[in-house]
Amino acid sequence: MSINLLHRHVLDDHISGFETDPNPNHLSVIRRPVIFSVLAHAGREAEVAEALWNAEDVAPRFCGPSEWLAVSRTVGAETVAGMLSAIAGASVVDQSDGRVLMEIFGPSVRKILSRCVAVDLHPEVFEEGQSAAMLCCHATANVARTGADTFEIIVPRSLAGSVFEELMEMGREHALTRGFAD
């Protein structure tokens, strides 16, 4: 027999039915991003960070002093794995199925997120390109500012449903819409 490799997104159950056009405030779920944990070994933190920041096609997200997430929406897991495993002093773990990537944007995005995270997201405090691990809707998340009014949120798969529902709830006042990116 051969297994029919149907891949299910955990939010398939949460996003169903008729999709309307996105409003100005929109939550977009990326269906198949590539996400790797990158761990720098003792004393190799600086060189791993540098290699990661210079790597093409992946966006590094800061988790801790020797840990990052490498995120790609453009290239496949094998390519990313190959690229990352070439970084000396690093160990990598594919988390693409273990993390859910959402992008939230729009004029009210900071207002919505102020109901979800305790961190000050003022652009002078949390600048474009910055990322950090933080509690978001009671789950451990990695939040990155990818644009003036655009944030990327990465959460564990098992909590994604809960976080998604809460984000949508907090966005009701601002007519937040949602959908898969593709």
Next chain:
Amino acid sequence: MASLITCPHCGTRPKEEFSIRGAAAPKRPSPTAKDEAWHRYVYVRDNPKGRYQEYWHHVAGCRRFLVVERDNLTHEVFGVTDAAEFERAGAAE
């Protein structure tokens, strides 16, 4: 309602992101240390009032153990260091 700890790696965060693991001063004795040393390390804590060093694990952030030096009466925070730095400094003394 809230109190805030400034993580040296992540910035200012609410206490909900941390989990406290108790006094940072006691050092794990060597395996061959005397019974008394092990007894003290495992069971005896001073529980002082006032200035105090304790481990705070930044569970929802960088996942590093931090040593927060604060007044446990007023919650005035005097400093937050990465636990590894703290141990290194302690070992160097």
Next chain:
Amino acid sequence: MTSYRLGSGGAVNRGQSLNFTFDGRTYKGFEGDTLSSALLANDQMLMARSFKYHRPRGVVTASSAEPNALMTIGLGSRAEPNARATVVELYDGLAAASQNRWPSLRHDFGAVNDLFSPFLGAGFYYKTFMWPGVLWERLYEPLIRRAAGLGKVTMQADPDRYEKSWAHCDLLVIGAGPTGLMAALAAGRAGIRVVLADEGFRLGGSLLSESAAVGGQPAAEFAAEVVEELASLPNVTLMPRTTVFGWYDDMVFGGVERVQKHVASPSPDLPMERLWRIVAKRAILAAGAEERPLVFGGNDKPGVMTAGAARTYLNRYGVAVGGKVAVFTNGGSGYRTAADLLAKGVDVTAIIDARPQSADPVPDGLRVIRNGSVIATNGRHRIEGLIAERSGFEEVIGCDALAMSGGWSPIVHLMCQRGTKPVWSDEKQAFLAPDVGGAFVAAGSAAGHASLGDCLKDGSAKAHAALDSLGRLVGSLETPEVEGEYDPSFAPLWYVPGARDKAFVDFQNDVHVGDLGLAQREGFRHIEHTKRYTTAGMATDQGKLGNVNAAGIVAGMRGVSPAEIGTTTFRPFYTPVSFGALAGTARAEHAAPVRTSPLHGWARKNGATFVESGLWYRSAWFPREGEKTWRESVDREVLNVRANAGLCDISTLGKIEIFGQGAAEFLNRIYSNSFLKLPVGRARYGLMLREDGIVFDDGTVSRLSENHYVMTTTTAYAADVLAHLEFSAQTFWRELDVRFVSATDQWAQMSLAGPKARIIMSRVVQEDISDTAFPFLAVRDVTLRGGLKARLFRISFSGELAYELAVPAGYSEAVADSIMDAGREEGICAYGVEALNVLRIEKGHVTHSELDGRTTPDDVGLGRMMAMQKPDFIGRRLSTRFGLTAADRLQLVGLKPIEADKEIKAGAHLLKDGAKPSMANDQGFVSSACFSPTLGHFIALGMLKSGRERIGERVMVWDGLRGSEVLAEVCPPVFVDPENRKLHL
């Protein structure tokens, strides 16, 4: 019904009339009214009954300090008790009801309490209902609760949404009166991030009630102009309807925003209230000052209110508080009130001034009784006159309202909420805010400044100081001119002697001067004791109006300064906060986040019943058509796994990826057993101890390559184990190169168990998994048919031939479906954690029911896993202590009932056969029990004193809670396949 609404004036929108009801009767008010201003406009002065004596009460203030006018607002599930009518914003259709009266507000049977009031003094309940104790619960408390009380809470679920939000700013300004507006303006213009919060629905504070002119225009218009400018600044956030109720550690302030309390039909897309946590670098308390009532006989009569309240109803709402108003004062506020009333055409009968003289300007033709006092009031449901006294002469003065002023108390609560007491000022005759460090300061009348001009100036000045300390100072101080301001200074007057009726200090709790005296005489002299004994300063208003008077009166009784008496402790919340706001979204099924397994959908599809396990939802059993009880399903699942095969979702186990050259040594120190020589491609069961030698968690470690391991933990301890690893690596053994990260969510993991497991699994994976190629405890990367990469472990918890297959989470449902298809002919079934539990009890495997934080490895028969030849591992040093090696420790045993149909329950105690059932004879307990469908009777695991030596002995299983005694035989803990033949099939 007389209308007390003036023909013009005020900040109400006379073009927008609103209907509302009070105790079922319909009234009209205007947009911009509060409930109390609208009721006053409609001649409804009687608004409540008092707490203890059921005395008729009217409104005393126009502020959030209101002690009397508490009402239930809204109907059905939206009914909210104890709302202060003074801060309830009127909306069309508002339904208000009075409280604590029966059958009606005008005719209240409870008022007999007032007749018996000589017996109901302070400490009455303590003295009367002390004995016999048994009556307290059954009789006294229900009786007292029925007689004395506030509003009743609805028993229906709250239909509205609530949420929480964070705000961050450079400067938080609390209060948008003259001081706050000027502070926010100065800071806002300088470009820093400002939050301006005010409990009112219209920003402006006392400026809205002020008859003076500011900056050449009416004060209210000046306020509106400032608000408009602030609203235009992108760096300023205006937060009306937001009470900052608490000051917490690290300059975090708590606030509650009433988002839709004033809306007739709330929008489902908005919360009813929003709880704010405001993080501020600097904060200015511009909360203003509270006008003190005067404590004189009959001062609680409806129609007696503070002079400032009378001015607010007049100037802000265009409502006269009476047709003939008398004024009783010890300072300038009374004169200003009289002047304002006269200017609007309201009759003022007299000013009774407690002082012998004053420089306050007397309106033309108005009579002033200097050195006078009020000793009694007439009327029942509304004041009809008062008895004034001067130099021993009494005089009745007609009035239908009495404006009183006893001076001003700065509102300093927030600054005293973190343990610092307010400081008495002899000069200001008031308690002032303490110095709490430069980041949080009081300004304006909250800082003891009296006049409007001083407040405006102080607001700007304090903002400049904040800007300076932040290094953001620009521009110079600008303060608008004030024309026609009055001097609000006063002479202290704590108590007016000669009272003919009770002189109330605390209106809400019905505490009068006599109660305070009784408390002193009976020894409850410390102000905190006085508070508890008399109840002064308790309940919803927390003594906002009465506490300072109480301190002054007690000081007078004792002949000391109020400084020596001090105040009671100020605690959050400044005003009551609803549970809804505190809960936010965390209610019902959203009380905690839900964690779902990648196989949740698969389990649901297969009809699973779920059980909560921490945040996780796990599949407990999979009922089939015709099965009536959970036991029937579980028995079938167990038997099927033993006979054929079953598939179980074990994705919730913690999975930690471990890397590094130091990983082997690290694991060797973390576990009690040896890990240095674990070969690549092999898994090993491991025990982690705590440093005190007690088992912490168990699990497996598989070596995937030389320096790469994957650890599994129990579901419950996944987070604790990761933290334990991190702590050990970051603090104990920093020299070891080891890194880890949780991959729990990446992998779906399923256990395929049963004698037919291999034949089914071999249809799914491409590799050879024969016993030779893939023996017990082997681990490898595999490729599934169809090409998916996965990990396969030959590990068994059930005691059967079993595999654990880990696949990337997104594919898990497809893979599980395929395994079910592949095993259909073999009779595969899905099984849940209940069956898994039965399987492991039958096999004698321990879980946290046995590893309960008290057991050593030896206690549970795993003493061989203590690799004492290792120089160090966590728990090694203390594991050899006498107490942990004693021969009479509780040890793991199996138990089976002597009579096969008897049930053994977990939690029951074990006694020697024949021993009297008592804890003195306790020999251990049942840790896990189940019906074993394999054996056809109940079985159990238990912890029994010296248990291993007692195999074959009979013990009594005594369940004292559920009242059962079952005789059982002690047996080895492994009931099924003790030779482990099935594992090596």
